[in-house]
Amino acid sequence: MIVEIGSTMIMAGVAGYSYLKTKGPATNDGEKIQRIFANSGWTVQEDGKMKTVRMRRKRKIEGGTEYVLQLPLGMSSKEIIDKQNVLEDGLNRRSKYIEFDPRDLLQVKWDKTALKQIRKIVTDKKIARKEIEIDFDGMLRIRVYNQPLAKQIDWKGDLLRNGWKVPIGFNRKEMIYHDFDKLYSLIVAGTPGYGKSQYLNMLITTLIIMQPQNVSFSLIDLKEGAEFNKFKDLKQVKRYATEPEEAKNVLEAVQEDMKKVYQDFISKGYSNVKEAGIKKRHFIIIDEGADIAGDQSCIDLLTEIGRKGRAAGFYPVYATQYPTSRSVPIDMKRNIPTRLTFVLDSGTASSNVLDQAGAEDLPMIPGRAIYKNVRCQTVQTPYMSDEQIKVCVKPHITIKGKDDQREQHLDKTESSRKRPLEFEKV
Numbered sequence: 001m002i003v004e005i006g007s008t009m010i011m012a013g014v015a016g017y018s019y020l021k022t023k024g025p026a027t028n029d030g031e032k033i034q035r036i037f038a039n040s041g042w043t044v045q046e047d048g049k050m051k052t053v054r055m056r057r058k059r060k061i062e063g064g065t066e067y068v069l070q071l072p073l074g075m076s077s078k079e080i081i082d083k084q085n086v087l088e089d090g091l092n093r094r095s096k097y098i099e100f101d102p103r104d105l106l107q108v109k110w111d112k113t114a115l116k117q118i119r120k121i122v123t124d125k126k127i128a129r130k131e132i133e134i135d136f137d138g139m140l141r142i143r144v145y146n147q148p149l150a151k152q153i154d155w156k157g158d159l160l161r162n163g164w165k166v167p168i169g170f171n172r173k174e175m176i177y178h179d180f181d182k183l184y185s186l187i188v189a190g191t192p193g194y195g196k197s198q199y200l201n202m203l204i205t206t207l208i209i210m211q212p213q214n215v216s217f218s219l220i221d222l223k224e225g226a227e228f229n230k231f232k233d234l235k236q237v238k239r240y241a242t243e244p245e246e247a248k249n250v251l252e253a254v255q256e257d258m259k260k261v262y263q264d265f266i267s268k269g270y271s272n273v274k275e276a277g278i279k280k281r282h283f284i285i286i287d288e289g290a291d292i293a294g295d296q297s298c299i300d301l302l303t304e305i306g307r308k309g310r311a312a313g314f315y316p317v318y319a320t321q322y323p324t325s326r327s328v329p330i331d332m333k334r335n336i337p338t339r340l341t342f343v344l345d346s347g348t349a350s351s352n353v354l355d356q357a358g359a360e361d362l363p364m365i366p367g368r369a370i371y372k373n374v375r376c377q378t379v380q381t382p383y384m385s386d387e388q389i390k391v392c393v394k395p396h397i398t399i400k401g402k403d404d405q406r407e408q409h410l411d412k413t414e415s416s417r418k419r420p421l422e423f424e425k426v
């Protein structure tokens with residue numbers, strides 16, 4: 001079989017498939033999607049014939065429509081997913097035709113202003129920017145949303161859940177959670193200014209509110225401590241580093257701790273902390289991780305923590321603004337499979353984190369991100385203000401001393417940690 005990806009409009013034009021509506025105006029999104037495939041030359045040749053996608057079904061989903069398409073043999077879903085922006089731009093092209101849903105008329109109050117109201121509905125439809133999500137599960141699923149996702153979702157106490165579930169972001173329908181006891185770790189990436197540190201701050205604060213007695217942290221903040229300074233005197237913060245050399249010491253100490261916990265439950269015949277009924281979890285949170293990526297021993301330590309930490313309850317969260325193959329090495333990716341990516345400056349950077357393009361096409365909105373667990377979802381991460389963080393962490397500030405005093409102090413105050421926090425005040 002000869003398979004050849006066509007790349008020109010002419011090829012698609014020559015193809016002239018009966019199931020591709022290529023003449024006359026494309027008046028709805030389903031037709032537009034098929035037209036975009038034809039015009040972009042997304043076709044393959046099989047046994048001398050040109051083939052392209054077939055629209056199989058469409059269904060209403062929350063806030064939009066999902067189109068399910070079948071790909072011909074030999075067409076790569078990844079290539080289409082990587083060119084998501086072509087589909088999005090095509091669907092947003094201004095045209096004199098708009099899709100009118102008869103249900104829109106239900107909102108119209110039939111008085112003398114009716115015409116004005118209808119005009120407004122039409123204008124709103126013309127200027128609304130549609131957003132799309134694509135994934136492939138044997139069929140290509142293109143979800144077209146009529147309205148963009150909210151630009152800000154404020155953090156509130158009712159986002160809190162039990163166990164080790166922390167909010168990731170709102171996906172139009174609901175808040176999605178990342179359960180650290182199931183998924184263990186997270187890589188965070190994004191161009192500066194779009195929400196990485198804010199997300200890490202929210203994550204740390206949420207964990208402290210939920211599990212004040214059981215959570216502890218090693219915080220590595222390589223931006224001169226600018227981000228995690230506010231947490232450094234909390235009793236839950238066991239180690240804190242702002243320099244790459246300190247970072248290495250911290251990672252080595254974490255590895256030692258991890259081994260002890262490991263040996264403890266293994267010797268009692270358990271295979272992990274959950275089985276052993278151990279409630280404590282330790283989070284290793286690294287902001288601006290690219291600064292330690294040059295030191296292979298740090299990356300090796302982190303990769304090892306990513307691999308062994310899951311059984312021992314040691315969970316790494318690694319954030320970087322430069323997701324290159326050096327700052328996010330393949331071994332680390334293998335051991336830290338879940339990702340949260342804010343907008344990135346190129347498809348290559350996106351591929352380094354998500355293994356597919358897409359993060360470069362996110363709108364330039366702080367907090368807008370792609371969360372990849374099994375599949376990718378676009379979310380708006382919850383925004384927690386500095387003031388909220390301050391109020392939440394204040395009851396946990398215990399020392400104003402040097403770093404070396406911190407560990408001794410923490411050991412002595414083990415029993416005093418068992419003080420529940422009232423987060424209703426937030």
Ligand SMILES: Nc1ncnc2c1ncn2[C@@H]1O[C@H](COP(=O)(O)OP(=O)(O)O)[C@@H](O)[C@H]1O
Nearest residue numbers: 152192193194195196197198366367381382383
């Ligand atoms: N989830 C969010 N919702 C709304 N605004 C946000 C959100 N996250 C970040 N921001 C805004 O973007 C700014 C930069 O975010 P920051 O986390 O410092 O970015 P980064 O660490 O990626 O450089 C913040 O000061 C805040 O004003």
Ligand SMILES: [Mg+2]
Nearest residue numbers: 196197198227
């Ligand atoms: Mg930052």
